[in-house]
Amino acid sequence: MFDLHHQNLHRRARPWQLKFVYGVVMLLVVALAWVGFKLWRVNGLAQALSGDLEAVIVASQPQTVDLPTLQVSLTRMQADLQALRNEVALVLPLTAYLGWVPGVGPDLVAAPALLALAEDLALAGNEVTTVVLALVAPDAVPLPERIVAEFKDQQHHLRAAEAALGRARQHYASLEPASLRPDIAAALARIEPLLAPAGDLIQAALLLPDLLGAEQAQHYLILIQNPDELRPTGGFITAVGSLTVESGRLQALHIYDSAMVDHFDVVAYPPAPMPLSRYMGLAPWVLRDSNWSPDFPAAAAQASQLWMLAGYEAPDGVLAITPQMVRVLIETTGSLSLADHDPALDADEVFEYLRSTWDPATTLNASWAERKAAALNDLAASLKAGLFNLDLASAERLGPLVLQALHTRDLQLSLVHPVGAALLAQYHWNGAVQPGRSDFLMVVDANVGYNKASLHIERTGTYVVDLRDPAQPDAFLELVHHHTLTETLPCVSQVVFLTGDYADMTRACYWNYLRVLVPRASRLLDYATTPTPGEWMWAGRFEDGEVTVDHGPNGSREFATMVVVPTNGQRTTQLHYALPAQVVTNANDHWQYQLHLQRQAGASPLTLRVHLILPPAAQLEYLPSQATFADDTVSILIELERDTTIAVHFHHSS
Template sequence: MREKSPGYRLVKSLSALFRQMMPSTQPRQGKRLDTRWCQFGMLAAEYFAPLEYGMAYPSSSRDAWGRMDMSIALFVFGKSAYESASDAELTRYRLFDDEEEPTPASTLSNWHTKGLERLAELFLNTEQYLSHHLAQPSIVLEPSLASLSEEPAEKLPHHPGGSGLRRLTAPYLRYARPALIVLVLLAVVWLGIKSWRIYQGVRAVREDLAQVQSLAVGQLSLDMVEKVGPLLAKSRRDVAGLRAEAGAFLWIGKGFGWLPVYGGDLASAGEILKMAEGLTAAADQAFQAVSPLLQTLQGGDSHLDMPGITKLLVEAQPELIKAKTSLDEAVAARSRINDQRLSPKVNGLIVDKLDPYLGLFHDGLAAAVAFPRLAGASHYGPQTYLLLLQNEDELRATGGFITSAGTFVIKDGDILNFVIEDAYAFDDPTKLYPSAPWQLKQYMELPTVLLRDSNWSPDFPTSAALAEYLYALTRFHGADGVIAIDQYAVRSLLTVLGPVQVEAVAYPVTAENVVTYMRQAKGQAETLGEDRKSFMNELGGAILERIKISKDIDWISLLKVLQADLNAHHLLLQFDDPGMAAILAERGWDGALRPGVGDFLMVVDANVGFNKVNAVVEANLSYEVDLSNPAAPTGLLTVTHTNNAAKGVPCVQFDMDYQGLYDKLINRCYWDYLRVYKPLGTQLVEATPHAVPGAWMVSGQAVPARVDELDEQIDGIQGFGTLLVVPGGESLETSFRFLLPSQVIGTSKDSRTLVYRLRVQKQPGTLPQALAIRIHLPTGAKLLESTPMLKMEAGDLLFSADMQGDVEIQIRYQIP
């Protein structure tokens, strides 16, 4: 090899040294545990088999994993012997003969690192041996000698061996510097290859993400299901491969966090990759788990009912739990990423594009894991649910007066024992009922709270617990959850299920006529003295039968409708299952009052007039916030009620002549106990309440214009209430000016940058209400950002919308 260049000779010498790494015994049984062969095979596939035998260099660690068996065999037998070796001979050195799934990227990276460490140790041991055996100083072991390589031999340190040493030393030192240069060049080449692989990996992951996003915005179809599976598997492999390639450099990035713009990206690179790896693994595992269900849902002629869905999800539990574990790891990694330090591009990718899907994926996966228990799968036993039917025509805090209630039992996804009864059927004068809220006592002369009035609290978990207790007083059993729906939720169901045939009804009941049907049926039943709500049992039974026997239900559309009703609070859920309860709380679907961080507003109307006038009442909200003084922000709320009933109808709170005549119960004055909920610490500065004449009250006692400070034991909430009456054909404005707690304005590290957050919670049972918000900033303040985008007018920020659900606003601004 003397005619070859020093660099070539060095590389070949290193390859010869690598051969000494090969274990002297065959791989042990349980081959993947024989880490010595794994480390040798990894380096052979990555570097030395391409060098010695002309194989292509692998494109990634996963690619190298696929070539390890062949690379080991080439070094064991040699190229010519390898080509003629029998399968039995080759099998003795195969590490992954029966493996279908690639080894995890972290394990491959570990083999690679440990293999390099062993090779380096072997190199140093050999260098030390040669230095001692030849009595020559080693420039590797003693780097300081490098500067002496050009000096005369006489100036070199004296070693035993005299002139012979000098003769040997001179040529050795002559090649020391070229050898070092070659090593540096090899390192540069290696870094270049690694950088290229990392670049290719990042590019592949970006392309995968773009494809996933394009599929996500489209309509769910069987064709999409067939495409997304392989794409998720590829994304998982690409992310794992990228992390394996970049793993050796991630720790370096933390030291460059000080760099402008991209320093945060480098410092967070490890956590970003951990998040991506966990997320893609979870997506792939979850898809594999539910793909039978998705294919069945999109299968056209295939009939899938609730028992079928339950069975499929029970079978998918092992993979779903694995997916949840992977997703939890991704969420944990996400929590360790500081958004504020990321570059704008990476921040937008994670915060705007990834985070919304991350939350939905987490909740969907948790729901899939909890579903078998909720559906009464055999392992958990039958589940019983209390159903509350609320009539928003007589609006109450959680959606409406409870006209009917009942239970159903679900076992293995099959609904059994579905019974709905008139709310009055639960009254039992022999039972000891709780005392009614003081407003019901004073304004309606109701001494105790019965099931139909159990939803006075706007906090649905509180009302649900009371309803379950009152139900159990006469039915002697509890429930595993409480479900409350209003008339609009029933209408939404029929938009997907289609018409149903109700017993003794001459026409099909549809989404277009169901509300009219229910109003007529209530009035007719009351007039005839029949069970006033027996029609709800018949309607509910018809809907249930439609779900059971129909083979053309669009389950995806049904899920979308249910989600919309949950967001609008026409459907409220409370489940005893902790996992599902956490999901409902996170999404705001449990109807609980949660003020959160910052300002909070919830306006709650409660009809206390023994009528159904809310069918023609409109309510509009206007809220003006003044942030001029950060230490003492204020808020002005104006609530406008418009009663579209006929003008001139006498305001008689309780009239027996009207009972049973539903249309006349709608055409009445509006007795409303209006409540406003604000953050704890809010003070009422002034208000415009309205006096109510004694002639308008069932008690005959006049009610003065006053605002009550409420103590309803809701965490973080301060309530205010007032009684008002709106005659037919009139409107009434009620205003409240509040001194808000200074904590509604948050500060950042920069004391000049402030954050104001507002959460407006929609009352259940209400149609979209007009909401107008005006936020006045301090003089000279500069708006940095707002979510959603707000309109600027004369220095004020404006927001207006019809409330389809809860509204959240956040602004960040800088003061002079």
């Protein structure tokens, strides 16, 4: 009876159950169909985006960049990214809970950030391309004026790109590339190093109109340095220039012999630094000697102060150049037509031409200084005509050459504008001394001999760092200054130039005030130098070769001594000092040592052999490619043509 009743109930329930099951099945079919359709749509969009990306890469190749095609590709990519967002809008919020899915969980969790990153990068690229297209449109207006006009008119595009890149950096920061699929991680690895520089480039584009006088005229002080008479920031300031720019137009450019801007009768100049007074007999500190600090921002500030003391307008920035920078400019503009040079002056003749402008033939006087300034003004006027009428192709060639000059410090810049100053400092283009927290070494020569003998000086060195006890690092530095002039001439100090040609001024002993900059907490333990006879010195005072210790620029320590190198001879300076423990870092017996070598502007490359003595049985974990390792010693030979950083990692049980 019970079984029969149960069977009847079962029969009565069957239609309802069938409908329920049928409904569930239909929902599943519809859901699967929807998911399948979405997957088909998403796959199609993914393929379209892949094609968009390939088109962007092809159109943006530096050698064959096609801006109109690039913009079309970026616009299409933005549309496809928006379509993809629309397709996945319902499921995108759920991806945060899908980290458990085998194989693709981390990719699903990262999907919203990856999509947003792609959207903002495409937007930034499109906005920047719009600005560049406007800039390169055919126009008879000179390029500097076009930059001011277009960058001002297109500022809203630059601001949009800046905001998009800012968001892109935030999206990237939220990702963990190591947890993603290798192809995604590899793509992110290529993107990451470009995010910050791209933002800085846009910031520079926003700043450039102001620097070119968009709102008001900008005044710049130019220091023309002669490395044949080497000084801390590149050379003796043989001439100075005053440059005024307004709305991208060069309103005024005047070059003066540096001795002609001093006004001793009306200006109370500050006292000269001790080495200039002790070894050259200089009492006032004047503009031509203003670059005594090897830290260019400090030297530029001193030059600006002395320039204003003489009654000139406060500069908005200071530029220091060497003859190599002039050579770079002529390589870009082409040969220059000059009144006193036939045929036209080409880049290979720059050094000899500039030296010839010095030749007095007769006594040095105001008339000679005026002739020298006239020759430099003629050169500057020809350069101005070429530079302010550059076409885009020439500007593209000039860009990498200027970057190289900034790295070698043949061009140094200091700006009053805080944003510009920060950008220059960030990329180490301002010539600042940068000791940091690692080991640091900068060799600074200063010719204090009233001559051009730096032309004949070669510098070599050996730097040994003893890390056998990593907690107490020890350093030994040996520097050799070799005078390559084969004549043996007496070392007779002369106070002023009288007569003769330029070559005469190079045939002399080398009076060098040598400074070595090292980490702040370094302690001098011992030194070996060569004393200098009193009859060789300006004041007739015997120099015993003492090495003094003082505070250096930007938190460095300074070791200094006077070195006189006779012609056809050499002088060796040895310093032994304890390094601060912070130059070697340790994390669970994994030690890291880093050395930052900074090049002096204008100096011939320093050939330096670096030896790092590691603890016995230390296991190397990282070694620079150019280094060798034998007998627990890492050895590297460096030709210091630009700043260089060396890093060595090793394992050693404490």
